[in-house]
Amino acid sequence: xxxxxxxxxxxxxxxxxxxxxxxxxxxxxxxxxxxxxxxxxxxxxxxxxxxxxxxxxxxxxxxxxxxxxxxxxxxxxxxxxxxxxxxxxxxxxxxxxxxxxxxxxxxxxxxxxxxxxxxxxxxxxxxxxxxxxxxxxxxxxxxxxxxxxxxxxxxxxxxxxxxxxxxxxxxxxxxxxxxxxxxxxxxxxxxxxxxxxxxxxxxxxxxxxxxxxxxxxxxxxxxxxxxxxxxxxxxxxxxxxxxxxxxxxxxxxxxxxxxxxxxxxxxxxxxxxxxxxxxxxxxxxxxxxxxxxxxxxxxxxxxxxxxxxxxxxxxxxxxxxxxxxxxxxxxxxxxxxxxxxx
Amino acid sequence: xxxxxxxxxxxxxxxxxxxxxxxxxxxxxxxxxxxxxxxxxxxxxxxxxxxxxxxxxxxxxxxxxxxxxxxxxxxxxxxxxxxxxxxxxxxxxxxxxxxxxxxxxxxxxxxxxxxxxxxxxxxxxxxxxxxxxxxxxxxxxxxxxxxxxxxxxxxxxxxxxxxxxxxxxxxxxxxxxxxxxxxxxxxxxxxxxxxxxxxxxxxxxxxxxxxxxxxxxxxxxxxxxxxxxxxxxxxxxxxxxxxxxxxxxxxxxxxxxxxxxxxxxxxxxxxxxxxxxxxxxxxxxxxxxxxxx
Numbered sequence: 001x002x003x004x005x006x007x008x009x010x011x012x013x014x015x016x017x018x019x020x021x022x023x024x025x026x027x028x029x030x031x032x033x034x035x036x037x038x039x040x041x042x043x044x045x046x047x048x049x050x051x052x053x054x055x056x057x058x059x060x061x062x063x064x065x066x067x068x069x070x071x072x073x074x075x076x077x078x079x080x081x082x083x084x085x086x087x088x089x090x091x092x093x094x095x096x097x098x099x100x101x102x103x104x105x106x107x108x109x110x111x112x113x114x115x116x117x118x119x120x121x122x123x124x125x126x127x128x129x130x131x132x133x134x135x136x137x138x139x140x141x142x143x144x145x146x147x148x149x150x151x152x153x154x155x156x157x158x159x160x161x162x163x164x165x166x167x168x169x170x171x172x173x174x175x176x177x178x179x180x181x182x183x184x185x186x187x188x189x190x191x192x193x194x195x196x197x198x199x200x201x202x203x204x205x206x207x208x209x210x211x212x213x214x215x216x217x218x219x220x221x222x223x224x225x226x227x228x229x230x231x232x233x234x235x236x237x238x239x240x241x242x243x244x245x246x247x248x249x250x251x252x253x254x255x256x257x258x259x260x261x262x263x264x265x266x267x268x269x270x271x272x273x274x275x276x277x278x279x280x281x282x283x284x285x286x287x288x289x290x291x292x293x294x295x296x297x298x299x300x301x302x303x304x305x306x307x308x309x310x311x312x313x314x315x316x317x318x319x320x321x322x323x324x325x326x327x328x329x330x331x332x333x334x335x336x337x338x339x340x341x342x
Numbered sequence: 343x344x345x346x347x348x349x350x351x352x353x354x355x356x357x358x359x360x361x362x363x364x365x366x367x368x369x370x371x372x373x374x375x376x377x378x379x380x381x382x383x384x385x386x387x388x389x390x391x392x393x394x395x396x397x398x399x400x401x402x403x404x405x406x407x408x409x410x411x412x413x414x415x416x417x418x419x420x421x422x423x424x425x426x427x428x429x430x431x432x433x434x435x436x437x438x439x440x441x442x443x444x445x446x447x448x449x450x451x452x453x454x455x456x457x458x459x460x461x462x463x464x465x466x467x468x469x470x471x472x473x474x475x476x477x478x479x480x481x482x483x484x485x486x487x488x489x490x491x492x493x494x495x496x497x498x499x500x501x502x503x504x505x506x507x508x509x510x511x512x513x514x515x516x517x518x519x520x521x522x523x524x525x526x527x528x529x530x531x532x533x534x535x536x537x538x539x540x541x542x543x544x545x546x547x548x549x550x551x552x553x554x555x556x557x558x559x560x561x562x563x564x565x566x567x568x569x570x571x572x573x574x575x576x577x578x579x580x581x582x583x584x585x586x587x588x589x590x591x592x593x594x595x596x597x598x599x600x601x602x603x604x605x606x607x608x609x610x611x612x613x614x615x616x617x618x619x620x621x622x623x624x625x626x627x628x629x630x631x632x633x634x635x
Contacts, residue, residue, distance in 0.1 A: 001455045005537040010464070013449030013508050020505030021471045024482030031485055071489060139365055142358045156621055157366045160373060163617050163624075165566035165583055168606050171590075172372045175379075175603065178388065182375065185393035215368065220628065227629035247354075276475035279568055282587065294477045301481055301573055309485050316478035327473050331466060338462050 025320070032313035035076040036306060039063050073310060080314040088112045114315070117291045123206070124292065125274045128213040132270050133263065135214060136221025141251070143222075144229050155226075162219035169216050170209075170283025177208060202289035209280050209290055216280075217273065221266045228259040268330050275323060293319045373610065380604045381410040387603065414604035418589070422601045424608065426578075427585035430496060431565060431609075434581055437500045438564035439557050442507045446556060447549060449508070450515030451541055455524070465516065472509035476569040479506065483574065494576035502574060503564050510563075511556050514627060518552030519545075555627040558620055565613060582609045 001009075040062040045054050082089040092109055099105035109115050143154060161169060176183045179197045188196045198204045236254050245253070256263075278294035281287060287295070293315060300312035378396075379387035385401035395401060399409040406413065418424045453461050483502065487493040522545065530540040565582075572584035580588065586609065589602035617624055 001452060001457075001537065003458070006452045006456050006458070006461070009452030009537070009541075010449045013445040013512060014464070016445060016501070016505040017468070017471060017508050020483075020502050021474065021479060021509075024479045024486075025474070026482075027486055028478060028482035031482070072485070139362075142361050145355075145358055146362060152621070154362065154366065155625070156618060157370050159617070159621075159624070160614065161369050163562065163613060164373075164610055165568060167568045167583055167587060168566075168610060171586070171602070171606060172376045175388070176372060176375060180388040180390055180393075182393045182396065185389075219369070223625050223628045227625065272473050276477065278477060285590075294475055297477045297481050298569075298573075301477075301484060307484065309481070312481040316475075316481045319475055319478050323473050323475065324470075327470065330469070334466060334469065 028313045028316045028320075030313075031072065031309050032080060032317050033075060033077055033310075034073040035080055035310040036073050036308070037063065037066050037070070038074070040066065076310060080310045081318075084112065085311060086114045086314050086318070088114065113291070113296065114318075117293050117296050120206070120290050121275060121277065121292045121294075124210060124213060124277050125271055127210050128217065128274050129267060129271050131210075131214045132217040132221050133267055135218040136266070137225050137263075139218065139222045140225035140229055141255075143226065155223075158222055159219040161215050162217070162223075166216060166279035167283050170212050170280040173208075173212055173215070174284045199285065199288075205284065205286045205289045209277075209284060209286060212280050212284070213274060213277065217270050221270065224262055224266050225259060228262040229255070232258050264333075268326070271326055272323065275326060276319075293322070373614075376603060377607050380414055380600070380607045381412070382600075383411060383413065384600045388599065414600035415608070418601035418605045418608070422585075422589060422598075422605070424582070424585060424601075424605050427580050427582045427605075428608070430575075430579055431581040433496060434500055434503065434571070435561055435564045438503045438507065439560045441500070442504045442511050442560045443553055443557050445504065445508060446511035446515050446560075447553060448541075450512050451519050451545060453512065453516050454519035454522075455527070465513070468509035468512050472513070476506060476567075480569055480573050487574065493574065494579060496575070496579055499571055499574050499579075499581075502570055503567060506570065507560050507563050511560060514556045514559065515552055518555070519549070522548060551623075554620070555623040558616070558623055559627055561616070562613070 040059045041056050042059045042062075043054050044057050045052055047053075081087055084091060088109075091112060095105050095108040099108060110119055139158060143151060143158070146154065164172075175181050177187075177198050178184045179188065179199075184196075184198065188194055198208050232255055237250060240250050240254060276294050277292050278298060281290055281292060281295045282298075284290075287299075291299075297312045297315045297319070300308040300315070381402075382396060382399055383402045383405050385405070386395045386399055389395040389401075402411055403409060405411075453465060484493070487498060492498045526548075527540040527544045530544045531537070535543070567581075568583045568587070571581045572587065575581065575584065577588070582605065586602055586605045589598050589605060
């Protein structure tokens with residue numbers, strides 16, 4: 001296709017992407033270097049019959065005027081990145097000097113908001129992704145052995161958790177595991193502890209969100225693996241049966257190598273999806289014990305007093321850096337493929 | 343062909359059936375349970391005394407005189423103005439799907455027919471854009487949108503959702519157009535058609551299977567979106583998903599939690615019906631990128 005026609009065909013889609021994905025990323029980058037204005041304080045002298053007092057009050061007029069003139073806030077450089085709510089460089093070095101053991105140091109650092117969120121996000125990714133792959137693969141294998149006639153409805157039932165939005169999915173589960181819900185109440189009876197509540201314990205909350213993640217993402221892995229299983233060649237399988245290979249050996253030596261490229265694809269996609277986990281935290285009302293990077297951004301943006309644009313932007317940029325690290329292998333693979341296809 | 347199983351092995355077959363059954367129970371029961379519970383009063387579905395009340399409808403019977411009640415639905419839809427939210431969702435979804443398919447088909451067709459290097463780089467950039475968490479983009483939107491005073495209204499959200507959706511639509515339709523033989527439109531070009539005419543008369547009649555799949559995914563994205571709609575729309579213009587969240591925030595009110603339950607059911611039902619009818623397309627879309635790559 002000549003460049004000219006290409007341009008006109010692609011122009012609308014390209015413009016939309018540049019304006020609403022490209023520019024916002026740049027805008028986030030700029031915002032991350034600014035912080036809210038400090039309030040302008042003035043000294044007011046107040047005199048009454050008993051004498052004069054000076055007190056410091058906020059100059060509302062000047063503050064709002066400054067906000068109007070420079071809505072972006074004051075330039076802060078990398079200040080936001082290293083403050084207590086983000087990388088907290090001062091606190092970290094202080095902890096390093098104070099702490100007697102590495103364990104103590106890690107414990108202290110893990111209580112800083114950004115690191116806390118990072119630890120949760122990474123834990124979630126590292127546990128959920130392999131579980132999703134494994135469960136999805138087992139479901140695909142086992143559904144593949146069921147009679148073809150009833151597979152349609154079974155597949156429909158299997159993909160339900162995936163098609164609802166995470167907020168709704170987590171709410172539906174939350175209402176069941178709530179102390180007043182069916183699973184929560186039965187757990188109390190089972191554990192013989194009338195005060196048992198998933199909400200109140202940090203580790204139970206983490207486990208719940210992780211189980212939710214596996215429940216929500218496994219259908220995607222299942223669908224892709226199931227489709228890949230349909231393309232496995234028959235001859236080697238038949239040959240291996242004649243040679244006396246066991247079921248496990250067949251799966252390991254013939255099926256798995258065949259669908260291996262698909263496995264890496266699913267792994268990377270779900271790793272990327274898991275990295276942005278945040279809706280389940282709202283659905284499970286788990287803000288107290290589990291925070292993710294995306295949740296930190298959301299929290300800054302819905303702040304009631306003043307929206308913390310700078311703080312949200314700094315976290316966003318660091319999240320984008322994290323995503324890029326995960327994305328690199330995908331890009332390298334696509335590039336290699338493109339090279340070989342030419 | 344059975345990969346893991348022989349026809350003879352009965353014990354394994356039974357085990358397999360049980361496993362599938364358990365998984366389906368895990369996958370579907372929460373929805374069935376919520377659907378069932380949405381016709382009860384709060385004291386039954388969230389029972390402090392005994393969870394069995396949710397099944398026997400003990401309090402529902404006392405409060406309303408029947409085993410099932412539509413109270414939660416009428417509360418949410420009228421008092422809670424869920425009708426407004428669902429109207430907004432319909433507007434947003436239809437606009438997003440039509441606009442993003444229009445942009446996406448043109449763009450993806452061009453990408454699939456171009457042999458230049460830049461087409462590849464555009465696809466790579468689209469891949470990077472697709473990986474961006476939506477919340478990071480929203481943190482970029484809010485400030486400029488406040489300044490331009492276009493925050494809170496539906497058109498802004500529609501355009502944003504279209505843009506966010508573009509990378510995925512482009513990739514999906516790109517891999518679809520790659521399967522449409524080049525000779526088809528090349529012969530039209532030789533006969534003197536312009537590229538646009540070739541697209542209009544040759545490609546458009548054969549592109550519908552791919553477009554339906556891409557449309558379904560745009561629809562699910564627009565319909566299910568929480569991040570963008572919750573932060574870019576004001577209270578008045580909220581779509582269904584942020585509306586559900588707003589019912590949760592006001593827990594003091596007795597009825598509100600049940601509003602959320604009935605709203606969840608109302609929002610999920612159309613989606614399930616849709617997927618039931620278009621299951622084949624949904625699955626082909628999910629696997630499009632994977633099998634070839």
